[in-house]
Amino acid sequence: MFNAKVYISLKEGVADPQGATIKHALDSLGFKGVNEVKTGKYFQIELNIKNKREAEKQIEDMCKKILVNPVIEKYEYEIEEIKR
Amino acid sequence: MFNAKVYISLKEGVADPQGATIKHALDSLGFKGVNEVKTGKYFQIELNIKNKREAEKQIEDMCKKILVNPVIEKYEYEIEEIKR
Amino acid sequence: MREPEKIDAEIIKDHGLTVEEYEKIKKALKREPNFTELGIFSVMWSEHCSYKSSKLILKKFPTKGSNILVEAGKENAGVVDIGDGLAVVFKMESHNHPSAIEPFQGAATGVGGIIRDIFTMGARPVLLMDSLRFGPVSDPKSRYLLRGVVGGIAFYGNCIGIPTVGGETFFDESYKGNPLVNVLCLGIVKKNSIIKAKAEGEGNTIFYVGSSTGRDGLGGASFASRELTDESHKDRPSVQIGDPFMEKLLLEATLELIRTGVVVGMQDMGAAGLTSSTVETASRGNSGAQIDISRVPRREKGMIPYEVMLSESQERMLVVVKKNKEEEAKKIFKKWDLNAVPIGKVTSDGVFKVKEGEKVVASIPVKSLTDDAPIYLRERAKPKYLEEANNLDLSSLPLPENIEKVFVKILSSPNISSKRWIFEQYDHMVGTNTILLPGHDSAVVRVKETRKAIAVSCDGNGRYCYLDPYEGGKIAVAEAARNVVCVGAKPLAITNCLNFGTPTDPEIFWQFTKCVEGIAIACRELETPVTGGNVSFYNENPQGAIDPTPIVGMLGLINDFSFLCTPWFKKEGDLIILLGNGEKSIGGSEYLQCIHQLKKGRPPELDLTTEKLLQKTCLELIKKGLVNSAHDVSDGGLAICLAECCILNRENLIGATINLERDIDEREDILLFGEVQSQIILSCSPQNFPYIEKIANKNKISLKLLGKVGGENLIIKKEGKVLISKNIKEIHKIWENSLVKEIKI
Amino acid sequence: MKFGVVIFPGSNCDYDCWWAIKQVTGERVDFIWHKEKNIENFDCIVLPGGFSYGDYLRTGAIARFSPVMRKIKEFAQRGGLVIGICNGFQILLEAGLLPGAMRKNKNLLFVCKYTYLRVENCSTPFTRLFKRGQILRMPIAHFEGNYYTDQDVLSKLKKNNQIIFRYCNRKGEITEEDNPNGSLEAIAGICNKEKNILGMMPHPERCSEAILGSEDGKIIWESIVESLKDRNRGKK
């Protein structure tokens, strides 16, 4: 079994109003030195698959096919084996 | 300068209807062996701070104060120094 | 969770049961209960499910009427005949405590719950309304709650596609930390396809439909039956998450299923989930029920029977299907991708039997959980604060130096200014029936394929009820009725949500009783029976109880929507008329609170006979097409009402000149901002005035000519002396932007 | 002539579209379940608003895999008329039938209100009865209507006259303030190069009857009927 962590964020150049709003809120709460906040999504996917290669292929596929909108988003992931 | 990656996910036992719907979609697209999908949020925060300890304290504080809804969410983060 | 070895005094107390109640349980079972049974009794006998403190008092409500098809209490919501073979199902419910802990999800799941109550009766929900109370907007925690609650309502209502067409929002110190979130849902059903929440017919199959069961909301019913304390955040794991998408599927599947005729009865799994839905349907059907919980779909591992029975996971329903028709039902649920599992049968022995596989985990006589639940008449005592609070010495109140400044201040009070920031977050047009958009006296929704329209208004004034719960209760009904009358609808019936502090406190229970009596008498006089509602006790924060806050949801009917009347002035040269002549009071007024920071005095008096005549007159004038606008005088008094008449139509702001001739002795502040009952501002073309006068005279309702519509200013004069003269664009800007500004801080 | 309104799980403007088209055109309108594979007999397909699959993941991201979508692609390739409204527009974007993507509204809130629109192109089958530059009053209701695409695509959209509606003020001027969601260049609706697929965030079905406060949406349905009539005449 594997656990995949998928991180999706906005591509460079795509405005992130939510990030800007959070930055603004942090500033006004008195947090110093916040240069930028970027928002994104985080998925954890548990896969009942024996082989790490295979798991990677699946996750890559999922990202390409459905999890990510390539017009505005980019992604990264990590895959770890879970031992029960 | 530091870059913090903050991962927010739902606490154990909190229902995740969005995750359940995505799992269902993956199943019907023919992805095999998906046990569970959990959804969460992902923030990248760039801090103009000299000291790692200080940066960690700031991020911990931000999570507690604004980024995380402690009633239903939990969080983790990583902090890396960025060299320019 | 692990099952305790033995039930001891501690455990009984934790379940909110008294020693006497525990004895009563033993008597009903003729033995000691096991842990699962104790849990079942505790939720069924909780205030939330059993209404043990309120039941006797609620009997004071009139519930019968010629068009009432299902009376209060008999089903999950009341049903009112509106002709054309159609009926309206409507109800209001609170989700105060969950919203205090987690405002977004608390409010969202509150919306989900009330919608299920409506469609499980076979009605298609056509509108939502929300009645909200928060601490002062200046308080950051209250703003956080406001944002969360509004966001949650929007999230759920928008996604499921039922328009939130109106509501009300009020800010007051007493709601700090204990916000009120009351949501009304209204649906329309063909008279002959109303579904009952009944399990009857031995051998019929009990289906579990919808989301799987987790540990969320465990003990929610008993949680709602307790005060909020600083420790309440520790109850966190019980937070429920709303899934409006699942509910949309449930809604469509359910309505499709009903059309096949295989449904015997149906109930939503709301408070006390699987337990209350099975027990209550069996009780209404005078039946028993046997279920096997090993078949219940679960989201979490290792749940014990106690947890399965008490879970309040959202978006689940119980459906009783005719035997041998199970496959037909399954097919429809499958089409909508829904879990639908037969978990048991209706029986005839009057026993609620729960098995897990072969093992019996609970066996309880149904009626002992419902009809035989404890009922109390709580102690009552007139509150000590009243004498001091009712005593307002006018002479000690300085007259404002600049009355126009006072006007601007009241206009920008969060309680008076525009709620656009709220209602624009709600999809209020989906369904394409909303013919009067939010922001007016009532919400109006047409009924497709007929000429009819439904008007609904939610009202309740906690300040008035604090100062005089009986008058406050009366006023809630009268004001709600007046609001539907102003759009041209005839008031038919009410639902309500009664929000109070802790019922075992004699002063709170006195407030509760008086409010109910006030509502009851007003409903009798105005012939608008009570079709149902909800009681929410234990609304307290560490500083004390909230102001007593009964909210009334009034249903009105317009037979031909081409006679819809709107509140704003329309034409240059139209005459402005004041219909009705109540006694003004600044007791409990927005003016007194906003300018003098006082919650004192007596609320305006309401004479129900006059009120009834006033409403009759107004309706007659609208139906005869004699008036161009109608708007009732309420919070903020005459000056605010006139300002609203000038600016409520953003696309066409229009001024007015008013000359107040009489009331010479009255103080200017009372004259302009004193609040009053039984008054409506009308506008009409000059040639209609004589006819209007005639009708008012016939009905013995006083009528005063106040002035004329037109110009770019609102000018209010008293005997020629200008009190207020302000550009309407400016007035509009102040009124429109004040709340947003405060929220965005 | 036959209109088809697709029902995805979570669609909630399906019945509203059905009702409006029926009221305005009197033509036949049928519902199409999202698993349907046969859409041969339709002349115009409507993807209605709502929250298909709850908008979970992203708006339109899951609905685009519904079996009917492949058929709709073929239908459009044959020149059939397809109109996506609100969530329907979002699905068309996710499905790649129209270019670009939607982001959250600039104020991060759901917004439901009347807006003004300027008709930028009236030589499409959906807008032929409008006048160029005509100003319409039409409601919006969405959380993610903040249209985005890169400069490359944007210049193509402009070059091919694919921008159909822009948000504006009462006088028809394009201003920051009157752009309700932050859309690139105030874009409210676009079509494909061939002009037979239209996506728009505002809801014409919500303003197709006088009783609802505006009848500007009516003209879209009437334009479609005109176009289809022409086309059928051509066939004969």
Ligand SMILES: Nc1ncnc2c1ncn2[C@@H]1O[C@H](COP(=O)(O)OP(=O)(O)O)[C@@H](O)[C@H]1O
């Ligand atoms: N929470 C809310 N949700 C939706 N609409 C609201 C809300 N609060 C206020 N409104 C809108 O603002 C209008 C004005 O409210 P209110 O001052 O209570 O009216 P009235 O005094 O005539 O009862 C309401 O009719 C309603 O349409």
Ligand SMILES: [Mg+2]
């Ligand atoms: Mg009113």
